Amino acid sequence: MNFATGLELPWGIGFLPDGRLLATERPGRLRVISPQGQLVEPAVAGVPAVDHREHGGLMDVLVDREFVHNRHVYLSYTEAGTAAEADHNGMAVARGRLSIDARALDDVQVIFRQTPKARSGENLGGRMAQAVDGTLFLTLGERREDAERVKAQDLSTHHGKVIRIRTDGTVPVGNPFVNTPGARPEIWSYGHRNPQGIFLHPESGEVWTCEHGPFGGDEVNITRPGRNYGWPVISHGCEYDSCARIGEGHARDGMEQPLTHWVPNAIAPSNCFIYTGERYPAWRGDLFLGSLAGLALWRLELRGPATEPIVARREPLYQELGHRIRDARQGPDGRIYLLTDGAPASILRLEA
Template identity: 55%
Template sequence: MRRLPTLSALLPALVLAATALAALPSAALDVKPVTVARGLQNPWGLAFLPDGRMLVTERPGRLRIVERDGTLGAPLAGLPPVVASGQGGLLDVVLDPKFADNRLVYWSYSEPATDGNGNSTAVARGRLDGNRLADVQVIFRQQPKVASSHHFGSRLVFAPDGRLFVTLGDRFSRKDDAQTLDNHHGKVVRIEPDGRVPADNPFVGRAGALPEIWSYGHRNIQGAAIHPTTGALWTTEHGPQGGDELNLTEAGKNYGWPVITYGRNYGTGTRIGEGTERADVVAPLRHWVPTSIAPSGMAFVTSDRYPEWKGSVLIGALRAQALVRLSLDGHRVTGEERLLTNLNARIRDVRQGPDGWIYLLTDSPDGQIVRLQR
């Protein structure tokens, strides 16, 4: 697979076969998973308040404050209606970069159509006022709405310039939409904090294209993080049967789905689309074949608490029930290690806390917040 011409010189460093990755020296024995809180029903997203408390979403439609000692607060009032079905529900949560001044919280969720016919991913924001969200506004709605309970995507990431990235799934039944620019299915969008379109978005002014779109050709992105040095957006994407991806997700680029992919059709294992390479499609930095790991939340390690992990990216894996650590040399993935496999837990989100510790969410009816201590 070749990158777009502007990045073609980087191809040898960016595309690695699974067999070429080095096994990393294990640091797992030095890490102790400590349960901070439990009793959360399928938690999905985690954000840290300035005072060390945590905001946690539960997929059935609840947003709670979790105290530093792990006590679960009552669900916050003020959320709009949520479709909690299949993979849908209340999903990610982030704080406004200026939260200390404006108290704004952003969350993504599956929103029902007003006529009851279909749903889509939406993003709302509200001002945290005690145990409620005030002045709630919906700032983005994925279009069109469809009747589906799958592939909502839905990570939220603020870039260093204050713009908000929103990852959006292809809704499963509309996978071909990921290759066209007149819809939000299988896309990453970039918006201002109030929902307006940034003037420098790549498709602004292009006939037939939605101006919110940042990148396209995605299947179902459930992990996203900003690189701490470059400020670039990195994402993890679910493939079908194999073909999960780690991508450097750049403006205006096509990431291939469902025409160019390493994934295979469920059950039969037959090829999807044209193959695994095309000149105008961006290659993944890492892909997983033949077995999916089902990647979800991710975080770059910058903390001095884990000197041997510093500079790595950590990815939560649902199907693999592991924390995947990838070592990096610039954009090049140099090795992989699978940690915490003895937890027997689907890891939904990964965050580096303000205290420097790594925190995980486990996806189960009795979901936990887990801190990795040394």
């Protein structure tokens, strides 16, 4: 099951067309892994400087759908504030061109910066996905602190949002708030706490996210344009320490309910995807989530149409391994790859 070892605080993985993998390490390194699972030295040059504090650093890596033509790779990371706000940071996305030998990123450009930056180093979000039309989605957390989390309801900030941009950082004309005065035009949806998983549904093309609740209340959401997912006005979780009710309770008109949620125990979901391969036929069409607190890969059986599914069953897998799963993905070979958390950490590959 061990495919690659020796990673330090990794956060995301991506697959190159030639069978190699890319993996991020939060201290600021982008690593290449051979098709045989060997960690290539040295790390890729040209990665932007990251602010590696608390939960931050170099986060996700996304290989462009048109990589064979443009060799573009996208990185999400925490970027330090100016000298006047040296204790602040914010999520950013950079695009670079991976060299043929995969030793360097060239022509690196920052295509998105979160506004405003914040002092907190938690609830960062940071996961990326790319739609068939090429547009990029990025999840952004609300930064946890009381003064920050309320901004998840504020359309003038990026806190607690999912955003959509083009690959050059410009805003698609179809975004839901492009004509709303005072709103950030990149915003796709809002009212999120800390979404660390995102994918585009293979049939419907809709955006799905997996989100950390507070004390309990982790969620899976079908994340539709312009919709409000409630945080911190409503939540199925409760406050840390006291477990006091959050906001107005579990529901409010005009705010979305999750497809499924976990209470009272949190699983701390990382990335998520729907399995479409042939290697594990019994799992085809199931939803999978990595789990940090639950030390498992969660499998959710879905029933009904892709646009209005129900969760018929859910079960934790591989708990006996005792690993925090930081990323979970289906590879081009149809296998499932799991990225463990920590130092050292590994990439696991599930065999049929």
